[in-house]
């Protein structure tokens with residue numbers, strides 16, 4: 001089965017997509033600046049972005065962003081079905097709801113009707129901590145899956161199938177078990193992720209383990225690497241995970257040496273400065289950032305471009321051959337000029 005959020009296809013053989021979530025209040029954000037940031041995230045490989053839609057104060061900025069964003073915009077709704085309808089009317093390509101938090105069934109039905117009228121997708125987002133009822137005879141994954149299937153049957157009885165499901169727990173094993181069980185029982189696309197995953201390094205490790213295994217098994221149509229970190233880091237982690245699994249081929253691959261006692265070039269500082277810009281380049285190339293002139297070029301000989309240096313000189317290599325000796329202040333500019341001319 002396949003869902004459609006704006007121009008993004010989810011599931012049914014479509015490429016696995018990467019999402020992130022906007023980290024500030026919509027009402028207090030400058031919508032034009034948000035669109036600029038989304039545009040950069042899109043160039044880095046982000047396929048959709050979600051916003052908390054909390055009150056009517058969010059509608060103006062949301063509407064502007066939804067109509068100017070280069071990627072589909074999703075609204076995250078917690079309790080108020082009226083906010084879900086408002087978000088749909090203001091251009092949400094998809095909304096995320098937990099029908100159990102919306103209240104009476106007729107309210108969910110109103111939301112589904114609006115989504116159907118406006119062509120929006122709906123993600124049924126269930127967390128193990130917010131299930132509508134407990135059953136001591138069922139494991140949490142079983143309860144999550146049964147609850148999702150029950151909501152899907154409501155939606156289907158109202159003629160709506162543009163649906164994605166997410167089943168999340170802070171416990172990784174429970175999350176994986178729920179996703180596997182759901183996949184064995186239903187063909188609806190799944191949004192996969194680990195909730196409350198931690199800071200960038202910890203969340204990247206935890207998410208890679210869980211989502212990597214699921215994706216290898218063919219489970220998961222769209223993902224978010226949630227982290228207590230920046231949206232850019234979430235997107236980089238998601239895209240890199242897909243590339244590592246061979247599920248995404250396009251884009252710049254950055255490699256850098258681990259550094260050792262020979263280290264004479266500030267690989268960390270240089271990578272921090274150029275990473276997001278490099279990842280926005282629409283070319284299938286590898287760029288190596290190496291710590292020393294002694295071994296670096298040799299270790300990076302397979303890269304399309306390698307950069308390394310000493311304190312007062314930087315060296316640019318192309319396919320293992322030295323092409324220029326550069327003043328450190330010009331390194332970034334000359335690297336990007338070389339890439340552009342490739």
Ligand code: SF4
Pocket residue numbers: 257258259260261262263264290291292293294295296299
């Ligand atoms: S490139 Fe140089 S600094 Fe980096 S790990 Fe190799 S020898 Fe060490």
